[in-house]
Amino acid sequence: MSAEGKAIRPAATGYIGQPVPRPNARRLLEGRGRYTDDMVLNRMLHVAFVRSPYAHARILAIDTEAARAVPGVAAVVTGRDIAEICQPWVGVLGHFPGLKSAPQYPLAVERSCWQGEPVVAIAAETRAIAEDACEKVLVEWEELPAVVDMQTALAPETPVIHEELGDNLAFGLELKAGSPEDAFAKTAVVVEETFSFGRHTGVTLEPRSLIADFEPGERRLTVHHATQTPYQMQDVYARHFGLDEEKVRVVAPDVGGSFGLKLHVYGEEMATCALSILLGRPVKFVADRLESFLTDIHARDHQVRARMAVSAEGEILAMDVEDVTGIGPYSVYPRTSAVEGNQAIRLMGGPYRMPNYHGVLKVVFQNKTPTCQYRAVGHPIACGVTEGLVDMAARRLNLDPLEIRRRNVVTAEMYPHTSPTGYFFERLSHEECIAKIEAMMNYSSLREEQARLREQGIYRGIGFATFIEITNPGPAFYGVGGARVSSQDGCVMKLEPSGRVRCSVSVTEQGQGTETVMAQIAATHLGVKLDSVTVLTGDTQATPYGGATWASRGAGIGGMTVLRAAQALRGKLLELAGIILQRGPETLDLREGVIVEADTGMARMDLAELGRIAYFRPDTLPPDFHPDLTVARHYVPQGLPFAFTNGIQASHLELDPETGLVRLLDHWVVEDCGTILNPLLVDEQVRGGVVQGLGAALFEECLYNEAGQMINGSLADYLLPMASEMPDIHVDHVSTPTQFTPLGAKGVGEAGTAGAAAAVMNAVNDALAPFQVSLAQMPFTPERILRALGKIPSS
Amino acid sequence: MDPTFPITLTVNGTEMVREVPVRQTLADFLRQTLGLTATHVGCEHGVCGACTVRIDGRIARACLTFAIQCDGAAIETLEGMAESGKIADLQQAFHRRNALQCGFCTSGMLVTAAQLLEENPRPSREEIREIISGNYCRCTGYHAIVDAVEETAEARAKSEPEGAR
Numbered sequence: 001m002s003a004e005g006k007a008i009r010p011a012a013t014g015y016i017g018q019p020v021p022r023p024n025a026r027r028l029l030e031g032r033g034r035y036t037d038d039m040v041l042n043r044m045l046h047v048a049f050v051r052s053p054y055a056h057a058r059i060l061a062i063d064t065e066a067a068r069a070v071p072g073v074a075a076v077v078t079g080r081d082i083a084e085i086c087q088p089w090v091g092v093l094g095h096f097p098g099l100k101s102a103p104q105y106p107l108a109v110e111r112s113c114w115q116g117e118p119v120v121a122i123a124a125e126t127r128a129i130a131e132d133a134c135e136k137v138l139v140e141w142e143e144l145p146a147v148v149d150m151q152t153a154l155a156p157e158t159p160v161i162h163e164e165l166g167d168n169l170a171f172g173l174e175l176k177a178g179s180p181e182d183a184f185a186k187t188a189v190v191v192e193e194t195f196s197f198g199r200h201t202g203v204t205l206e207p208r209s210l211i212a213d214f215e216p217g218e219r220r221l222t223v224h225h226a227t228q229t230p231y232q233m234q235d236v237y238a239r240h241f242g243l244d245e246e247k248v249r250v251v252a253p254d255v256g257g258s259f260g261l262k263l264h265v266y267g268e269e270m271a272t273c274a275l276s277i278l279l280g281r282p283v284k285f286v287a288d289r290l291e292s293f294l295t296d297i298h299a300r301d302h303q304v305r306a307r308m309a310v311s312a313e314g315e316i317l318a319m320d321v322e323d324v325t326g327i328g329p330y331s332v333y334p335r336t337s338a339v340e341g342n343q344a345i346r347l348m349g350g351p352y353r354m355p356n357y358h359g360v361l362k363v364v365f366q367n368k369t370p371t372c373q374y375r376a377v378g379h380p381i382a383c384g385v386t387e388g389l390v391d392m393a394a395r396r397l398n399l400d401p402l403e404i405r406r407r408n409v410v411t412a413e414m415y416p417h418t419s420p421t422g423y424f425f426e427r428l429s430h431e432e433c434i435a436k437i438e439a440m441m442n443y444s445s446l447r448e449e450q451a452r453l454r455e456q457g458i459y460r461g462i463g464f465a466t467f468i469e470i471t472n473p474g475p476a477f478y479g480v481g482g483a484r485v486s487s488q489d490g491c492v493m494k495l496e497p498s499g500r501v502r503c504s505v506s507v508t509e510q511g512q513g514t515e516t517v518m519a520q521i522a523a524t525h526l527g528v529k530l531d532s533v534t535v536l537t538g539d540t541q542a543t544p545y546g547g548a549t550w551a552s553r554g555a556g557i558g559g560m561t562v563l564r565a566a567q568a569l570r571g572k573l574l575e576l577a578g579i580i581l582q583r584g585p586e587t588l589d590l591r592e593g594v595i596v597e598a599d600t601g602m603a604r605m606d607l608a609e610l611g612r613i614a615y616f617r618p619d620t621l622p623p624d625f626h627p628d629l630t631v632a633r634h635y636v637p638q639g640l641p642f643a644f645t646n647g648i649q650a651s652h653l654e655l656d657p658e659t660g661l662v663r664l665l666d667h668w669v670v671e672d673c674g675t676i677l678n679p680l681l682v683d684e685q686v687r688g689g690v691v692q693g694l695g696a697a698l699f700e701e702c703l704y705n706e707a708g709q710m711i712n713g714s715l716a717d718y719l720l721p722m723a724s725e726m727p728d729i730h731v732d733h734v735s736t737p738t739q740f741t742p743l744g745a746k747g748v749g750e751a752g753t754a755g756a757a758a759a760v761m762n763a764v765n766d767a768l769a770p771f772q773v774s775l776a777q778m779p780f781t782p783e784r785i786l787r788a789l790g791k792i793p794s795s
Numbered sequence: 796m797d798p799t800f801p802i803t804l805t806v807n808g809t810e811m812v813r814e815v816p817v818r819q820t821l822a823d824f825l826r827q828t829l830g831l832t833a834t835h836v837g838c839e840h841g842v843c844g845a846c847t848v849r850i851d852g853r854i855a856r857a858c859l860t861f862a863i864q865c866d867g868a869a870i871e872t873l874e875g876m877a878e879s880g881k882i883a884d885l886q887q888a889f890h891r892r893n894a895l896q897c898g899f900c901t902s903g904m905l906v907t908a909a910q911l912l913e914e915n916p917r918p919s920r921e922e923i924r925e926i927i928s929g930n931y932c933r934c935t936g937y938h939a940i941v942d943a944v945e946e947t948a949e950a951r952a953k954s955e956p957e958g959a960r
Contacts, residue, residue: 033898
């Protein structure tokens with residue numbers, strides 16, 4: 001027994017809270033990642049699509065004869081061909097009463113409803129041949145009037161996109177709490193603004209990709225898929241193609257970014273699977289960037305008329321908002337396009353004590369690319385509107401923006417607290433976050449510098465955004481509405497004969513560090529060294545069924561499955577060790593991979609020895625004893641519908657009134673995600689999220705012309721944040737662990753994106769204050785800034 | 796079918812002769828013909844930088860270069876640079892600092908950063924940001940990448956006596 005003799009002390013917190021670098025990142029740094037497009041299967045075909053050139057058009061005829069004749073083409077299929085083997089889908093859920101959408105097919109059948117909608121799919125030996133053949137397809141179109149402007153989508157003279165639905169209203173909702181009318185009638189100050197949040201898109205650097213591989217003999221479908229949610233896609237493929245669920249395997253290899261974009265059902269993915277089923281051969285689809293711009297889900301696209309009632313002392317009394325948001329021609333399946341608007345109007349005013357609220361939501365159809373959940377769903381809208389109004393009120397009352405927030409946030413003694421829209425906050429830390437950011441950014445001297453520079457004609461702005469963030473969603477999120485999206489997750493943990501540990505878990509990795517965090521939790525709660533734990537994710541055939549990764553649920557929910565499995569396996573291993581050592585298991589402990597005497601820490605045997613005996617010499621164990629060396633545990637988030645987190649962000653920028661250019665100087669974030677499992681990874685989640693919010697604030701916008709044509713659908717035209725334009729992002733934390741789980745961890749993936757754009761908006765308007773103008777339309781382009789300043793004519 | 800032409804080139808130090816279709820890009824040639832999949836394809840129009848390689852010692856977009864243009868050229872991809880050990884310190888700094896998440900931009904980012912450090916051994920943070928602006932990253936927010944490149948430059952400067960370069 002090699003480990004015998006030395007003493008090992010119990011670890012205090014183990015690997016929890018340690019800044020452990022990700023072991024799986026080494027492979028990526030060698031260029032040895034394995035993304036979907038890196039894989040080649042025997043007899044694999046490549047698919048390309050003929051797409052609608054119109055925003056709205058009827059298909060009169062499709063002539064595919066010339067395309068079929070191209071050498072190397074294996075199949076040319078239309079919407080009708082695929083509809084025969086694939087059930088259409090409708091993106092509605094029961095917990096959004098009144099939400100409506102029309103049946104959607106992998107390829108348009110009678111009409112196309114947005115520019116870029118796939119119409120014909122061609123499978124060929126190479127992508128180039130498939131694209132050549134696409135050019136030979138002749139589609140006869142009858143162009144129909146397109147619904148482009150969401151503000152007139154509901155007007156009686158506007159054509160209805162889906163006649164059978166009656167109108168273009170996909171979903172409507174009205175919320176009311178307290179007496180907002182009274183508050184507005186009696187209050188000292190009312191501030192009012194119309195906020196616009198541009199339509200943008202996720203732009204994962206790896207485009208959407210999959211290889212569908214159908215085996216006709218057993219009717220097995222294997223899909224190598226760059227997805228966040230392999231189990232959801234397993235369910236979708238099984239149901240819509242009529243396959244046995246257990247014969248559908250979805251494997252997510254390395255995934256090159258997701259941000260919510262890679263969990264929706266897309267026509268191209270379904271058509272690729274259909275072609276594999278029809279041909280009995282593997283078929284690969286990798287979107288090119290131009291296709292991505294037209295068919296990846298878009299996001300945001302809100303116009304919000306909002307007002308806020310504030311007392312003379314700066315107390316926020318009420319908000320009244322009307323949010324109109326355009327979602328394209330369909331509610332996206334299976335999660336629906338109502339979630340963003342629903343969250344936006346429920347998160348309004350969330351950080352504050354505001355007692356009265358009125359919110360109206362109108363989700364409308366339009367002939368543009370469908371929109372759906374993207375990082376920080378609804379949060380930037382609520383945060384932008386609320387924080388924008390708070391700053392307007394502060395300016396009106398001559399209050400410091402940090403002071404007005406301090407006077408209004410929900411304070412420590414008020415928890416647990418329920419917001420006017422029904423959100424339950426276990427314990428948030430707004431006051432601590434405000435105090436911390438004030439010190440961190442050296443606020444008072446920054447203000448002095450700002451005043452000094454203003455005299456020299458240099459216009460700097462400082463903007464704040466307090467935010468709350470929805471994480472760790474339970475079944476209330478999708479399951480109760482009828483979506484087959486799991487809210488529980490699972491972990492299988494096994495002792496290898498070598499004494500090492502293998503952990504298979506249903507949450508997935510797209511680079512955020514899921515596997516590393518799961519290993520930290522496993523090693524800590526099992527009592528082994530971190531490098532002896534290997535984590536497997538992303539394969540429906542090899543891992544337990546679960547919800548996977550979205551809405552910042554991986555660490556908090558996935559982590560609990562691992563914690564429960566580790567505790568269970570630890571109990572089994574101590575029981576086995578007790579039998580071998582002929583001692584009560586309660587007198588033993590597992591530390592750093594060694595069975596020790598609990599009281600003295602004296603090492604008795606390591607796990608390799610335990611594994612050797614259990615697997616290869618069980619004849620030395622008592623009769624009727626069958627050691628369990630693998631355990632499975634699941635976890636369901638309970639007690640709370642979500643775990644809310646909170647924080648505050650600050651932006652410091654310089655605005656050139658001559659050019660309209662904004663230069664970001666610094667950005668600060670203080671956030672509270674409860675127990676910090678790995679500070680290295682948490683900080684990088686925050687920073688990455690912030691930059692996606694900065695993109696929305698200054699650069700990113702999907703622009704359309706009056707005919708519903710996207711006019712900037714390339715990376716050369718659509719502006720993304722580049723390194724030279726981004727500031728350093730300073731991150732700090734307050735830690736308020738949730739008491740609902742022993743892990744105490746909440747999510748952190750949305751936090752940065754939730755508040756960054758609002759902070760920039762307030763900083764831009766702070767910089768513009770000497771000119772008595774302000775802006776409320778994102779992104780804040782030089783053109784919009786110059787128009788506001790009257791330097792160029794307003795449009 | 797596309798006509799093909801023979802080219803002679805060196806890839807990661809190995810000389811080879813290959814028949815390439817006239818319209819095949821260098822990125823597709825590296826990935827599909829040679830199986831060198833570190834070179835990623837993110838936009839195919841020269842903006843994102845995920846396909847960055849070195850052609851005759853200079854960084855270039857493999858998606859905007861036809862394979863047939865590389866007749867007689869020496870190509871280096873991340874695989875070759877990594878296997879040579881020359882950028883091990885840079886890779887380690889990226890790892891320690893978590894200067895990558897999904898990894899899709901990382902190959903191009905490392906190739907660009909390596910070139911920067913060769914040409915400008917002590918770049919400022921602004922210079923680092925300027926040079927890597929040709930490489931989009933959607934996950935990290937760039938801050939950690941700037942840190943990792945800066946840290947590598949500092950460590951290299953410390954390990955070499957003043958004026959040794």
